[in-house]
Amino acid sequence: MSPTPSFSRRNVLSAGAAGLVVATASSCSFFSTDPGTGGGDSGGGGTDAMESPTLAKQVDAGELPPMEERLPSEPLVVEAAEPGVFGGTWKSVTLGPGDSASPDRIFGYEPGLRKQPMLDEIGPGVFKTLEANEDGTQYTITLRKDMKWSDGEPFTADDIVFVVDDVFGNEELHPSVPNWLGAGGEKAVVEKVDDVTLTVTFAEPTGLFEDECNRNMELINYPKHYAKDFLPAYNDELDTKVEEAGLEVWTDLWNDQISGEGFWNNVDLPSIDAWVVTTPLGAGNAVEFERNPYYWKTDSDGRQLPYIDKLSFEVVADPEVMVLKVSDGDVDLLYRHANSSQNKPVFADSTEAADTRLVDTTATSMNAMCIGLNLAHKEPAKRKLYQNKDFRIGLSHAINRKELISAVWQRQGEPWQWAPHAESQYYDEEFATQFTEFDLDLAAKHLDAAGLTEKDGDGFRTMPDGESLTVTVDVPAAYMPEWPSAMAMVSDMVKEAGIRFSVNTMDRTLFYDRKIGTANLHDAGVWNGDGGLAVESIDPRWYMPYSAESLWATPWADYYSSDGAQGEKPDVPEALEQIELMWKFALTPDAAERDEIFSQVLRIAKEQFWGIGICTAPNPYWVVKNRLHNVIDGVPDTYVYRTPGHANPETWFISEES
Numbered sequence: 001m002s003p004t005p006s007f008s009r010r011n012v013l014s015a016g017a018a019g020l021v022v023a024t025a026s027s028c029s030f031f032s033t034d035p036g037t038g039g040g041d042s043g044g045g046g047t048d049a050m051e052s053p054t055l056a057k058q059v060d061a062g063e064l065p066p067m068e069e070r071l072p073s074e075p076l077v078v079e080a081a082e083p084g085v086f087g088g089t090w091k092s093v094t095l096g097p098g099d100s101a102s103p104d105r106i107f108g109y110e111p112g113l114r115k116q117p118m119l120d121e122i123g124p125g126v127f128k129t130l131e132a133n134e135d136g137t138q139y140t141i142t143l144r145k146d147m148k149w150s151d152g153e154p155f156t157a158d159d160i161v162f163v164v165d166d167v168f169g170n171e172e173l174h175p176s177v178p179n180w181l182g183a184g185g186e187k188a189v190v191e192k193v194d195d196v197t198l199t200v201t202f203a204e205p206t207g208l209f210e211d212e213c214n215r216n217m218e219l220i221n222y223p224k225h226y227a228k229d230f231l232p233a234y235n236d237e238l239d240t241k242v243e244e245a246g247l248e249v250w251t252d253l254w255n256d257q258i259s260g261e262g263f264w265n266n267v268d269l270p271s272i273d274a275w276v277v278t279t280p281l282g283a284g285n286a287v288e289f290e291r292n293p294y295y296w297k298t299d300s301d302g303r304q305l306p307y308i309d310k311l312s313f314e315v316v317a318d319p320e321v322m323v324l325k326v327s328d329g330d331v332d333l334l335y336r337h338a339n340s341s342q343n344k345p346v347f348a349d350s351t352e353a354a355d356t357r358l359v360d361t362t363a364t365s366m367n368a369m370c371i372g373l374n375l376a377h378k379e380p381a382k383r384k385l386y387q388n389k390d391f392r393i394g395l396s397h398a399i400n401r402k403e404l405i406s407a408v409w410q411r412q413g414e415p416w417q418w419a420p421h422a423e424s425q426y427y428d429e430e431f432a433t434q435f436t437e438f439d440l441d442l443a444a445k446h447l448d449a450a451g452l453t454e455k456d457g458d459g460f461r462t463m464p465d466g467e468s469l470t471v472t473v474d475v476p477a478a479y480m481p482e483w484p485s486a487m488a489m490v491s492d493m494v495k496e497a498g499i500r501f502s503v504n505t506m507d508r509t510l511f512y513d514r515k516i517g518t519a520n521l522h523d524a525g526v527w528n529g530d531g532g533l534a535v536e537s538i539d540p541r542w543y544m545p546y547s548a549e550s551l552w553a554t555p556w557a558d559y560y561s562s563d564g565a566q567g568e569k570p571d572v573p574e575a576l577e578q579i580e581l582m583w584k585f586a587l588t589p590d591a592a593e594r595d596e597i598f599s600q601v602l603r604i605a606k607e608q609f610w611g612i613g614i615c616t617a618p619n620p621y622w623v624v625k626n627r628l629h630n631v632i633d634g635v636p637d638t639y640v641y642r643t644p645g646h647a648n649p650e651t652w653f654i655s656e657e658s
Helices: 053-060 101-107 157-167 208-212 224-230 238-244 250-257 319-327 344-349 380-386 389-397 401-407 429-433 440-449 482-495 508-515 554-561 573-586 591-608
Strands: 076-078 089-094 113-115 122-124 127-132 138-143 189-194 197-201 275-279 286-291 310-315 356-360 370-373 470-476 500-506 524-527 621-625
Touching (some): 089 101, 089 319, 101 286, 122 127, 238 250, 370 389, 380 389, 401 482, 554 573, 573 591
Parallel strands (some): 089 310, 470 500
Antiparallel strands (some): 113 122, 127 138, 138 197, 275 286, 286 310, 356 621
16 A cells, blocks of 8 residues: 555546546446446346436436436546445434534545545546646646536536635635645636636646545535525525524524535435435434435446445444444444454354455554644643653653553554654654553653642652643543543553643533634644544544644644634644644645655654653454445555545445345
8 A cells, every 4th residue: 555645747648547546455346437338127126227227217217317327428437346236225213413524534525536446546526537737726627517416407517617716716715725726815706618628727837736625525515506595695585594594694504404404404405425314413313315316437347336335334422332332233334433452353243144245454544542732722821831842751751551452452453653654655653652651650751841840748759830730621422432431541650750630521512612713612632643643634633733623722623724814823833833834835746846845844753742642442343244245355545535435335235135
């Protein structure tokens, strides 16, 4: 697996370009645009059927156009490991309002360019081609002729022009231009050439736009014919619509019905995804989706995908309920929340009774649990303390990682900091292992050096000014069930060094509400170590203040992502230097130059030791019902590419036959 995607300037990336169709270890190939002739009756249900029988019936009843009129003239062809049968309901689970990623990670990965399941190749997606000029200032996009939204309306260049000009050009929705859509302080200029061709021109060279086209769906998520009625510029009666929805401002309505949660809140929202919502969140005990009759992909025999007719995500209270349902055989795929190291033996013991199997994936996270102190804390005294490197080093030496690995992670993993994965091209053993030695004497030495030389009557160290010190650590309890117990152990460990930790478990939604840059209410928090392999420079959240996911300094991350227009300019010079380097990175088209810039960012991260890691992340696993076929083993697991979305779930199918 190629560790980190890097892109040289290329004149054309097209469906027919050499080298795009690459066989994987599971014999499942990538994409092409040359379907076979296929065969068989479209009304049948076997592998000779050209479309789902449910759609064929609608065609016969005059409710839908024939399949050839619903598909683009050049559909994207996905070669499945095994020809699938149409039909069935894919059963899964979700935790509800804060867990929209559960369905989104199955069918939400539909970018312009698309990563192969193993993330080692890139090929066409919604875009047929993407052409870049020599200096990386202009990109020409070619779309698929006759491609349609799920309601049958044409998907054209007008939709992307709408996104750039009316969505990202709206200052109430986007006060600043995202760095992937701007350069030189200016938003990119988009021009329609014809219905399937457009250009995106930047004021300066950029290295980010092409990267974003293989992971970011923002350019293609907003159907102009529908979404424009939710913008003031197009709808004089928008205030009435807002009032009817029980909301206060139009931007809330936009976020509820169009952006963000719209895909599972709004049954009327057109989509290009394989499945579209039919029972929204809150309308029942499950969120349900049905196949998109205008989906724009086929298998190699020209049979319209997806194979599966419906998805049903039962809303459950917590991961423990998930464990019970999976163990009882009621879930076709478990890939989030409950698939922890602690639960793996439970699922392994129930495979025969539940008719399931465990499928290993590849960890791209470099850490099972990162502890981030808020270096941009609102309280000046805590900000100063947390920014003190000796304080962070002292805490790190007070943690017995081997004990944690044994008790919490089933003896899987080794002590590790916020540093790239051992398989990464950026791997640095010293970076990964620094300050991981459990040594209370070393801990005391560094805590003393941080100015915490005095203790209260209970033996806890006090702040330099004599005030008591408690570090409150926010833990999203339902996201990773092992974190609360791990943090309870860490709390006991650092107590021996005279530091009081308070473990604050909470719902994931509240966790995000507290940490985002404009709120910045958290003292400290935990998350896993995303960005360790295959996506290091794409998701450098732990190495520099990058996004709202950089919980150790979200106001600084806002400053970075807004090109300095929002957030807070870091008061730590090294963090500001990293931001300026990553701004340069964004404007650099040359892959080798970008690699050197990112290496500089990592060198600063190593020297500054922004926060505390615990241990390497075990390879994630899925629990898969045996009736679910074409599931690929060993795929890299990362939210960046919506795992399992990049593993082509549209080719998975349900069959009780082995």
